[in-house]
Amino acid sequence: MFAKKEFRLVVAGGGTGGHLFPGIAIAKAFCAKQPDTRVLFIGTEKAFEKRCVTREGFHHAVAGASGIKGLGFRKKLSAAVKLPLSILGCMIKLLRFRADAVVGVGGFSSGPVILAAWLLRRPVVLHEQNSVPGIANRLSARFAAKIFLTFPGSEAWFPSEKCSLSGNPVREEILGIEAENQLKPSPTLLVVGGSQGAVALNRAITDALPRLKALGLYIIHQCGESDVERVRACYEEAGMEGEVLPFIDNMSGAYARADLVLCRAGATTLAELTAIGKGSILVPFPHATDNHQEINARYLEENGAARMILECRLNGKDLAQLLETLLSDPAALSTMGGNAKKLGRPEASTVVADGILSLTKKTT
CATH class of the missing domain: 3.40.50.2000 (Glycogen Phosphorylase B;)
Structure with missing residues (x-):
């Protein structure tokens, strides 16, 4: 009899606690539903991000992307030049990790991971924390199968047929x-x-x-x-x-x-x-x-x-x-x-975890 396949979930994004902590809450809720799961966070180089992720027992990698909002022309050009290499690097990371699904939680580092997942035909789920979505999630929406929202009305920024109101995942503690x-x-x-x-x-x-x-x-x-x-x-x-x-x-x-x-x-x-x-x-x-x-x-x-x-x-x-x-x-x-x-929507992380499972059709 073959052993049950371990599920591999990637959480894309970070840079601030506003993106990172919902991602951690989603990952923990998913692991509670699917105990045989390994989680990889792909985000930024910030020390606090790696510290928070590893403290929860998850792995962390860097997307290698740069933000563009508020930058001058030269820095925007530099970020644009890095983007193809970042996408390629993220594709390699997803293949090595053998990712089954990717959930994007926003922040500039999520973009290359989401595009890499789409190119590799891995299911993509987005979660938007704010009433007005950030640039990364707006651009990534076309590659996502499901988009979970925190505030009523945010669906105006996305394809409405992909959207569900979940609330914003909150840490168990x-x-x-x-x-x-x-x-x-x-x-x-x-x-x-x-x-x-x-x-x-x-x-x-x-x-x-x-x-x-x-x-x-x-x-x-x-x-x-x-x-x-x-x-x-x-x-x-x-x-x-x-x-x-x-x-x-x-x-x-x-x-x-x-x-x-x-x-x-x-x-x-x-x-x-x-x-x-x-x-x-x-x-x-x-x-x-x-x-x-x-x-x-x-x-x-x-x-x-x-x-x-x-x-x-x-x-x-x-x-x-x-x-x-x-x-x-x-x-x-x-x-x-x-x-x-x-x-309040204390069940938000479970709702998003269920959405990921429904796409992959891999249940406990």
């Missing part, structure tokens, strides 16, 4: 926090500006510290490596309690302790907030591609799940006043969290 004991002696604010921090959020919070101290507020603040010393000095000067960290490794623990979250409006962050039912103040990154973070944030605000402040209007005084209003009204915070929960 985040989904599990709602069972934790969240009783605390004082209200807790979580400030997260992304993996590198956000200078605008850091400045607004540090300007607001004298007023926030009067609230008896405790702050968990991820401020980024480059700003950590300045921010810590501001907390010490204000005599403010809190944890000022360059990066938060245990996000599930931080979410569990928080009564309210101040953050950017990246799709992964919003998926996590809605999956666990956590109210937030959202400050969209103003330079995000196609202004997608503001569109993401407005969707939550219009559904009563968050409050939005545009960065151009963000200042310490107004932020302190809003925090005081929200944190002094537990009923309003609870309503905001409940509205966020209604928007």
